[in-house]
Amino acid sequence: MHSSEMVGAFVTEGDETWYRIDGYDRQPPFLMTLAGDSDLWAFVSTGGSLAAGRRDAEGAFFPYETVDKLHQRWPHTGPRTWILLPGDAGIELWEPFAPRMDEPPAQRSVWKNLSGTRIRFRERHPAGALDFEYEWFTSADLGLVRSARLVARANAVSVKVLDGVLNLLPPGVGVTMSQAMSSLSDAYTWNEAAAGGRLGLFTLYAKIWDRAEPKESFEALTAWHAGLPPGARCLLSAHQVPSFCHDGRIEAETLTRGRRGAFLVNFDAAIDREGLNWHLVIDGPRSQ
Numbered sequence: 001m002h003s004s005e006m007v008g009a010f011v012t013e014g015d016e017t018w019y020r021i022d023g024y025d026r027q028p029p030f031l032m033t034l035a036g037d038s039d040l041w042a043f044v045s046t047g048g049s050l051a052a053g054r055r056d057a058e059g060a061f062f063p064y065e066t067v068d069k070l071h072q073r074w075p076h077t078g079p080r081t082w083i084l085l086p087g088d089a090g091i092e093l094w095e096p097f098a099p100r101m102d103e104p105p106a107q108r109s110v111w112k113n114l115s116g117t118r119i120r121f122r123e124r125h126p127a128g129a130l131d132f133e134y135e136w137f138t139s140a141d142l143g144l145v146r147s148a149r150l151v152a153r154a155n156a157v158s159v160k161v162l163d164g165v166l167n168l169l170p171p172g173v174g175v176t177m178s179q180a181m182s183s184l185s186d187a188y189t190w191n192e193a194a195a196g197g198r199l200g201l202f203t204l205y206a207k208i209w210d211r212a213e214p215k216e217s218f219e220a221l222t223a224w225h226a227g228l229p230p231g232a233r234c235l236l237s238a239h240q241v242p243s244f245c246h247d248g249r250i251e252a253e254t255l256t257r258g259r260r261g262a263f264l265v266n267f268d269a270a271i272d273r274e275g276l277n278w279h280l281v282i283d284g285p286r287s288q
Helices: 067-072 175-180 182-187 241-247
Strands: 007-013 016-022 031-034 040-045 050-054 078-087 090-094 107-113 119-124 130-139 143-152 157-168 189-194 199-204 221-226 233-235 255-257 261-271 276-283
Touching (some): 143 261, 189 261
Antiparallel strands (some): 078 090
8 A cells, every 4th residue: 555545445344334444644634523312422533632522512521622723632632542562672662543754654544334423443553463443432321432442463462551531621611711711720620530540530629710709610520441450540630641651650640630631541461362442431511
């Protein structure tokens, strides 16, 4: 395949028919809608980021921005994955779906099923050791769901993984405030872990108000994970990402204040051909 080619075709995998585009990252990013049967909505960029929430823009889980900004904000908003694994020169850091300037180009594909209810991204490790993929879909009862899968193509590979979503928006920070007063919004942010780190609560410790009157905030954005090996650790911000990338070490976070919310899970695993699947669910306040 020529480095500038983008090839699409209908494929069948499992019991689903999909339209798959190989090499989508070799062309400018484009936007996809995620269909569902509830008030959950999502617009997913092939650049990696997304806008999603309940009801309307005021119920967004991530900052609601125009499409040009949505295409460009992958480094700090939406899903991110960092994987440490053995390489030829020692421990190697693999960042699936990160921009690549070297050759050969990454082997990436984007998939969408016929009903438009599932969107999948897949990438193969440059040396062919692993495949990583994740899907977005919605559940009226649970919220916005991201299911991830890491599988070895041959021999088992020992990995350290940091995976999740960045820049979660607590309820009470609407479109105008997130765009015009983002630093003030960050200052009011309160991120807390519960259920042994399996659940994250993202809220404001008080409503943002310019009068000398108390205004309590009683709503929270929630995020939780399932399917991970025992001992998985939770981060509520992106503060320790550089440390993980350097030596794979982090300390679980139980409370962060004044920092943009993130829900990241860290775990060690031996990945074989059966692979490892895990899930992350995000939800916000619902209509009364």
